[in-house]
Amino acid sequence: MTLDDSYLQKFGFIKRETLGSINIDPLQTGGLLTEAARQTLTEWGDGYSVCDFCGGILDQIKKPPIHDFVHKALPEFLGCDEARVTNGARESKFAVMHSMGKSGDWIVLDGLAHYSSYVAAERAGLNIKVVPHTGSPDYYLDPEGYGTAIEEVTKESGKPPVLALVTYPDGSYGNVPDAGKIASVCHGYDVPLLLNGAYCVGRMPVSAKEIGADFIVGSGHKSMAASGPVGVLGVSEEYAPIVFRKSVHNKVKEIELLGCTARGATVMTLMASFPEVVKRVRNWDQEIENARWFSAKLEDLGFIQRGQKPHSHDLMFFEAPGFYEISQKVKNGRYFLYKELKSRNIHGIKSGLTKFFKLSTFGVGREKLGVVANSFEEILKKYENV
Numbered sequence: 575m576t577l578d579d580s581y582l583q584k585f586g587f588i589k590r591e592t593l594g595s596i597n598i599d600p601l602q603t604g605g606l607l608t609e610a611a612r613q614t615l616t617e618w619g620d621g622y623s624v625c626d627f628c629g630g631i632l633d634q635i636k637k638p639p640i641h642d643f644v645h646k647a648l649p650e651f652l653g654c655d656e657a658r659v660t661n662g663a664r665e666s667k668f669a670v671m672h673s674m675g676k677s678g679d680w681i682v683l684d685g686l687a688h689y690s691s692y693v694a695a696e697r698a699g700l701n702i703k704v705v706p707h708t709g710s711p712d713y714y715l716d717p718e719g720y721g722t723a724i725e726e727v728t729k730e731s732g733k734p735p736v737l738a739l740v741t742y743p744d745g746s747y748g749n750v751p752d753a754g755k756i757a758s759v760c761h762g763y764d765v766p767l768l769l770n771g772a773y774c775v776g777r778m779p780v781s782a783k784e785i786g787a788d789f790i791v792g793s794g795h796k797s798m799a800a801s802g803p804v805g806v807l808g809v810s811e812e813y814a815p816i817v818f819r820k821s822v823h824n825k826v827k828e829i830e831l832l833g834c835t836a837r838g839a840t841v842m843t844l845m846a847s848f849p850e851v852v853k854r855v856r857n858w859d860q861e862i863e864n865a866r867w868f869s870a871k872l873e874d875l876g877f878i879q880r881g882q883k884p885h886s887h888d889l890m891f892f893e894a895p896g897f898y899e900i901s902q903k904v905k906n907g908r909y910f911l912y913k914e915l916k917s918r919n920i921h922g923i924k925s926g927l928t929k930f931f932k933l934s935t936f937g938v939g940r941e942k943l944g945v946v947a948n949s950f951e952e953i954l955k956k957y958e959n960v
């Protein structure tokens with residue numbers, strides 16, 4: 575028997591190596607749990623814990639107050655008419671794509687769209703038309719490109735796309751596109767717009783209504799201080815009956831949500847962090863200042879920040895010629911940077927990257943950002959004469 579006790583031991587309690595590090599990983603900075611969420615995690619960690627008093631649908635549960643969270647707090651926070659909790663941003667996107675289109679229809683995506691937008695569209699059987707960006711160094715997305723893409727789809731397929739999507743901001747450069755303009759271009763062709771706010775909802779102020787987006791998607795584990803996987807989905811009144819249509823077999827269950835979504839610790843941590851998330855969003859100007867301050871410090875060291883400048887998001891992409899040069903000379907090659915940062919308790923730049931990497935300054939604060947910038951400088955100096 576291979577699954578003997580000594581083998582099974584390795585799956586028991588596992589300590590996390592990076593816990594307590596200065597974290598600049600874009601995937602992780604917005605998902606660090608608040609104290610309330612940390613306590614909630616053990617309190618509500620048992621399987622179907624939230625279903626003690628369930629009448630049949632997750633979003634209608636009153637004890638704990640999931641109903642109020644989903645039907646009152648979330649729509650207001652997202653600036654939409656109807657909201658739901660999902661198992662992640664990708665699940666939210668898939669629910670919209672699958673309900674808005676049928677196999678063989680077209681969708682328009684921005685050139686910086688995340689892979690999960692592609693796979694969601696593929697799973698829904700949709701064809702994809704991409705709105706190009708301008709490439710290096712700005713990766714600018716021209717809102718008028720949506721008009722061109724919509725016209726091309728209409729010409730080639732005989733009908734307009736069923737949906738357009740904009741990534742706000744994108745996960746590579748942290749560029750915040752002019753989503754309001756994109757919404758009005760799309761609406762000029764009667765094409766609804768989905769705002770992928772995986773890096774925005776829970777970090778920065780956003781309102782689907784103010785932007786004019788018909789759908790808004792967020793990621794709880796990425797930007798709302800929740801344990802994953804969990805996401806949010808906001809929909810306008812017009813499209814809510816389509817996306818949230820119910821099963822003919824089980825009259826209370828919504829088809830796209832497969833009846834119920836985040837039914838345990840994930841939704842509870844999302845709710846537990848929500849009061850602080852609402853507050854931290856109000857602090858966004860300070861977060862932008864911190865990002866710009868950090869970027870300027872790195873540029874003083876010879877790094878080059880790619881993407882929008884001045885930058886308007888904590889996610890930033892850097893070119894680091896100094897680190898790259900070192901990687902070409904030292905024994906550990908391209909892993910030297912990861913090791914140097916690890917020894918300084920800094921986590922978040924992918925192991926093996928030196929020439930280009932992205933990072934996030936969200937919630938890190940000036941003091942720790944200063945430590946990171948100083949560490950970069952120290953590392954450059956350390957290898958100056960190698």
Ligand SMILES: Cc1ncc(COP(=O)(O)O)c(C=O)c1O
Binds near residue numbers: 662745
């Ligand atoms: C821009 C963007 N959208 C969506 C996602 C997916 O989010 P989730 O894990 O909630 O599905 C990511 C994850 O990296 C992302 O970077």
